[in-house]
Amino acid sequence: MIGLYAIARGAPDGLPGAAGEPLRVLSHLGLELVYGEPSPPLSEEALRAHEAAVRRIADGSQACLPARFGSCARGEADLRERIGRRAPELLDALELVRGREQMTLRVLGPQEPEPSAGGPGTRYLEGRRRAQALPELEPLRSALSGLIRAERVEPHGQPGLLASVYHLIDRGAAEGYRQRLEPALPGGLRVSVSGPWPAWSFVPELS
Amino acid sequence: MKGRRRTEAEALLERADASLLEIIDHVLNKGVMIQGEVILGVAGVDLVYLRLDALLCAADKLLGPRGGR
Numbered sequence: 001m002i003g004l005y006a007i008a009r010g011a012p013d014g015l016p017g018a019a020g021e022p023l024r025v026l027s028h029l030g031l032e033l034v035y036g037e038p039s040p041p042l043s044e045e046a047l048r049a050h051e052a053a054v055r056r057i058a059d060g061s062q063a064c065l066p067a068r069f070g071s072c073a074r075g076e077a078d079l080r081e082r083i084g085r086r087a088p089e090l091l092d093a094l095e096l097v098r099g100r101e102q103m104t105l106r107v108l109g110p111q112e113p114e115p116s117a118g119g120p121g122t123r124y125l126e127g128r129r130r131a132q133a134l135p136e137l138e139p140l141r142s143a144l145s146g147l148i149r150a151e152r153v154e155p156h157g158q159p160g161l162l163a164s165v166y167h168l169i170d171r172g173a174a175e176g177y178r179q180r181l182e183p184a185l186p187g188g189l190r191v192s193v194s195g196p197w198p199a200w201s202f203v204p205e206l207s
Numbered sequence: 208m209k210g211r212r213r214t215e216a217e218a219l220l221e222r223a224d225a226s227l228l229e230i231i232d233h234v235l236n237k238g239v240m241i242q243g244e245v246i247l248g249v250a251g252v253d254l255v256y257l258r259l260d261a262l263l264c265a266a267d268k269l270l271g272p273r274g275g276r
Contacts, residue, residue, distance in 0.1 A: 004239070004241060006239075007239055042219065043219065044219055044223075044227060047227075047230055047231060047234050047235070048227075048230060050234055051230050051233065051234050054234075054238075065238075065239050066233075066234075066237070066238040066239065067238050067239045067240075067241075068234065068235065068236075068237065068238035068239060068240045069234045069235055069238075070235075071238070071239065071240055071241045072241065073241055079241075082241050083241070090239070104229065104233070164232075192225070194226075194229045197233055200233040200234075200237035200238050201233075201237050203237070203238055203239045204239075
């Protein structure tokens, strides 16, 4: 078994993997598949080591799509086949994240959802629509408008955490992002920010 | 064996602070996944995946003791 760490462009050979093993780069259909040892059993240390290894790849590459912890293949041929099926969408995603990195926002709303007319189904749909569009974040989007290259919104549909919002920004722009974020926070909402991260949330959806 | 794995995954989630939760969400919930070979190959990952959404909703964990307005 081999473990996939990232799909990249311009990735150097031999960076250390999570276990210190030298990572190898396999070129296939215009993609660089960066792989090493398969993921070990789940533990905090294993997750941190995988994240650190992916970060090294991202820092050393022009573009990097991180691979999820536990992504394994039976060997190079198996890896080529599994990734090859999705090559066109992966190439598009690599182009999107080139020279960029990710900021992650957790948007915490009021604990009690606003009362709404209609039955449970109507309220559910209303809640989902609000979480996806997040109109409350418009002031924040305006303040960050020159910095955000792409946005993904993930509604959680539970009281407390309204949604997670992922922003793709140019490398090196994280400090400016944080500075502009602070004064733009809308009233009634709390936002926790983390990053910069490799572009974890800008990989193609599972097909 | 299954019971032991479950305990390890639960312990990981229970002691996770904000920064570890962020790492868990990015590393286990996001990223390129090779269909069919992920999750099953790594003990306890399925449990973490299922419970993570609920955990991320714990505002105090996300913001930490000094977080908030």
